[in-house]
Amino acid sequence: MIRFSLHRCLISLTLLAILVFIALYVKDSFIRPFIGDVLVVIWIYACVTTVVQCKPWVASLGVLLFAYSIEWAQYVQVLTWLGLADHTALRIIFGATFDWLDLLAYTIGCGICLLDEHRPQLSPSR
Structure with a gap:
């Protein structure tokens, strides 16, 4: 349903701002x-x-x-197969290297989304 x-x-939009900040200014390994x-x-x-209502x-x-799928594409070097490995924007968007820890991070992120969706909603006091 749209x-x-x-x-x-x-x-x-808030998360996008945080992600841009991290990409530009945080230079660490975690x-x-x-x-x-x-x-x-x-x-x-x-x-x-934001635009799709579903479970x-x-x-x-x-x-x-x-x-x-994106991580798998990195593993099999899809950008190289397509002759697009030299395009900086695509390498930033799709990433350059496969990492098993990325799969864990993605799973944790989706788990956080599910936990947030199922937390009790605070109702305004009367």
Whole structure:
């Protein structure tokens, strides 16, 4: 079902700003590669659920399969096969190297999305 959620849109824009900040200014071996991958999956989930209304597990599974597919494409060097390995933008978007820890980060990110969807909602006090 197609819809627009302003709340999800604001979450996705906030996450995008955080991801851009991490990409530009964080030069470490944990936050940028691992936490960044956790956050990117949460960001994609927020983007999807901004415009698509579906069960959380369906959106999470779709995002997780998408993320795994990108990692698989890195493993088999799809950009090299297509003759696109020299394109900087594509290497940034799709990544350059396969890493098993990325799969763990993606799984954690989708788990966070599911946990967040199933947490009790706070109701305003009367």
